[in-house]
Amino acid sequence: MKNHVAWFLALAALANCSSPAAEETGGEDPYQPKKYVELSHPEWSKNATIYEVNIRQFTPEGNFKAFEAHLPRLKELGIDILWLMPIHPIGEKNRKGGMGSYYSVKDYYGVNPEFGTLDEFKALVNKIHDMGMYVILDWVANHSAWDNPLVEQHPEWYTKTLEGEFQPTPWYDWEDIIDFDYNQPGIRKYMTEALAYWVRETNIDGYRCDVAGFMPVDFWETARAELDRIKPVFMLAEWESRDLHKRAFDMTYSWSLWDKMHGVTTGGKSIHGLVEYMAHHVSTFPEDGYRMTFTDNHDKNSWEGNQYSNFGEGLEACMVMASLVSGMPLVYSGQEAGLDRSLAFFEKDLIEWKEHRNAEIYKKLFALKHNNQALWNGAWGGEMVRIYSDKMEQVISFSREKNGDKVIALPNFSAQPVRTKLRSKHHAGVYTDWFSGERVDWKGDDEVELGAWGYRVLVKE
Numbered sequence: 001m002k003n004h005v006a007w008f009l010a011l012a013a014l015a016n017c018s019s020p021a022a023e024e025t026g027g028e029d030p031y032q033p034k035k036y037v038e039l040s041h042p043e044w045s046k047n048a049t050i051y052e053v054n055i056r057q058f059t060p061e062g063n064f065k066a067f068e069a070h071l072p073r074l075k076e077l078g079i080d081i082l083w084l085m086p087i088h089p090i091g092e093k094n095r096k097g098g099m100g101s102y103y104s105v106k107d108y109y110g111v112n113p114e115f116g117t118l119d120e121f122k123a124l125v126n127k128i129h130d131m132g133m134y135v136i137l138d139w140v141a142n143h144s145a146w147d148n149p150l151v152e153q154h155p156e157w158y159t160k161t162l163e164g165e166f167q168p169t170p171w172y173d174w175e176d177i178i179d180f181d182y183n184q185p186g187i188r189k190y191m192t193e194a195l196a197y198w199v200r201e202t203n204i205d206g207y208r209c210d211v212a213g214f215m216p217v218d219f220w221e222t223a224r225a226e227l228d229r230i231k232p233v234f235m236l237a238e239w240e241s242r243d244l245h246k247r248a249f250d251m252t253y254s255w256s257l258w259d260k261m262h263g264v265t266t267g268g269k270s271i272h273g274l275v276e277y278m279a280h281h282v283s284t285f286p287e288d289g290y291r292m293t294f295t296d297n298h299d300k301n302s303w304e305g306n307q308y309s310n311f312g313e314g315l316e317a318c319m320v321m322a323s324l325v326s327g328m329p330l331v332y333s334g335q336e337a338g339l340d341r342s343l344a345f346f347e348k349d350l351i352e353w354k355e356h357r358n359a360e361i362y363k364k365l366f367a368l369k370h371n372n373q374a375l376w377n378g379a380w381g382g383e384m385v386r387i388y389s390d391k392m393e394q395v396i397s398f399s400r401e402k403n404g405d406k407v408i409a410l411p412n413f414s415a416q417p418v419r420t421k422l423r424s425k426h427h428a429g430v431y432t433d434w435f436s437g438e439r440v441d442w443k444g445d446d447e448v449e450l451g452a453w454g455y456r457v458l459v460k461e
Contacts, residue, residue: 036242037288037378039224041250042205042232044134045290045328046380047373048080049366050236052297054333055084055115056099057343057351064116064124075131077336077359078366081234082128083208085298086138087112087121091145094176097346102138103210104145104176108194122202134205136234137198141191142214143169143177150190151178157187169214182215192223199230212237212244212252220248238299242286251290254327258294261321264413265314265453271413274396278384281326288379291327295319296335298343310340314453316361317411323365324400324409324457326384328377336362365457368434372459374400374407382406387427391420395450399427406460412450421447431458 051074059066074082086102089110096104099114111118128135144150150157151166159179161167168174180187198204206227212220220237224247227233237249244252260277263269285291295311295318311318323329334343338356343349369375374382382402389397394414400407408427412418425444433440434457448456 035288036286037245038247039228039245039250040232041288041290041378042234044080045234045250045377047370047376048134048328049078049369050081050083050292050328050330051077051079052330052332053082053084054298054343054351055087056102057349058333060350062114062348064120068124068127071127071131071133075133076363077331078363078370079331080133081205082133082135083236084135084137086140086210087115088140089113091147091176093146095346096176097344099346099348101176101346103140103143105140106145106148108144108148108191109197118202125202125204129203134234136206136208136236137204138210139195139207140210141180141195142211143174143179145176146178154186154190157181157184157190169211182219188219188222191219192226195223196226196230199227199233203231205231206234206236206250208236208238209249210238212249213239213241217243217246217248220244221246224248236292242284242289245286245289251292251328253299254291254293255299257291257322257325257327261295261314261318261413262311265311265318271393271396274413278325278386278396278398282384285326290377292330293322293325293327294330294332295322296332296339297330298332298345313415314413316357317413317453317455319358319361320365320409320455320457321396321411323362323369324375324407326377326381326400329365329369331362364435368407368457368459372405372407373402374405376402388423389420391418394418395420397422397424399424408458408460409455410448410450410458411455412453415452417449417451417454419447419449421445430461432461433457434459 053067055064055067056062058070086105088108089106089112090100090102091104091106111121125135146166157180158166159181166178168177169179182188195207224235235249236251237244238253240253240255256277260273263273264271295315334351336356336359337351337353338358339351343351373380382400385399387397387399387408389395394416395410395412395418397408397410408431423445428442428444431440431442432438440458450456
């Protein structure tokens with residue numbers, strides 16, 4: 001007995017001693033978990049939604065002033081952040097199509113005259129802010145147009161072929177642009193100053209950064225720090241990588257979720273890929289990182305106008321899924337009006353605006369997201385917890401809970417109606433079906449009927 005007492009006393013003494021590793025780190029315990037995300041998100045982003053704006057195709061006029069008329073409708077839809085596709089002058093040399101690509105930038109300090117003037121852009125930003133929304137600009141730092149003045153002023157800022165010639169980003173067929181070299185300090189300084197200019201002079205709230213993973217992470221970290229000195233900004237990376245979340249970007253793309261949902265709804269694949277996505281997100285993704293979730297955006301449209309890739313009869317289930325999982329849901333221009341084709345990328349291709357069921361679904365989902373903390377973004381919201389059932393091959397049932405708020409999502413990712421029994425004793429209580437308004441007295445071992453590609457969203461009272 002004495003030996004046991006001595007052993008426990010020795011363990012207690014050891015626990016109170018500093019380890020050599022702790023001494024080397026100035027007393028910090030190396031075994032304590034640390035937050036991965038070190039940046040601070042703007043507080044207003046905690047329950048935000050986002051909308052991608054294609055100014056050229058939005059109205060017959062295709063300019064800032066005409067777009068302003070749509071702001072009340074977008075506000076009513078439940079949109080918080082307006083992401084404007086690039087607004088800079090478009091290069092003419094090696095231009096694609098008749099009007100060219102927004103992503104071939106001729107002047108980083110200029111405004112595309114197709115869209116209006118700098119003063120008209122500032123007026124648009126002010127109006128967006130007056131309505132309680134925010135605006136971020138699409139920024140193309142990876143490459144420029146062939147006729148950007150930087151080509152002649154600083155040819156050393158560009159990568160070259162083996163023959164010493166300017167080149168598009170290696171391996172891509174982006175013939176209308178040429179590739180910057182971020183091993184050159186000069187381009188890093190220039191691009192950071194240009195980013196700061198638009199925040200300082202027009203009061204925008206941040207950026208969506210094109211092909212962000214093609215540039216070094218330390219460049220983005222430096223740029224983010226410089227921008228935050230002007231005002232707290234929101235940064236979205238067109239990339240899917242956790243390292244960008246540490247000090248550079250608030251949000252990255254969730255292409256993986258799109259791929260998994262599309263595979264189930266139109267590719268005949270099982271839901272195992274979706275389950276894997278959920279499992280990996282919960283176990284590997286930084287708790288305070290945001291992911292942008294979507295069923296459509298211009299990156300998934302065909303730039304050449306080929307057949308539009310939608311989600312068939314499973315579209316609504318995917319809209320619900322993308323709005324309720326951890327992340328910030330995106331709506332692309334025209335999606336709320338039932339846009340069923342790719343928009344031409346290099347020509348005028350007007351969106352047909354009409355009443356559509358998609359808009360009503362998004363209104364309901366976004367109202368819930370704004371007011372229910374379980375669905376907020378990053379660490380503001382609740383973790384996705386799987387609810388097990390007897391139909392695991394068809395239904396991805398899960399809950400999210402935060403500070404007393406709780407939402408249960410029940411999407412049927414199959415073309416067959418299903419009756420499933422859920423094993424959810426923890427979730428017993430009274431709920432409201434968010435779409436039907438029906439009161440649901442949940443016992444914990446309930447049976448739920450779902451139509452083909454059907455869904456239910458239960459909100460705890």
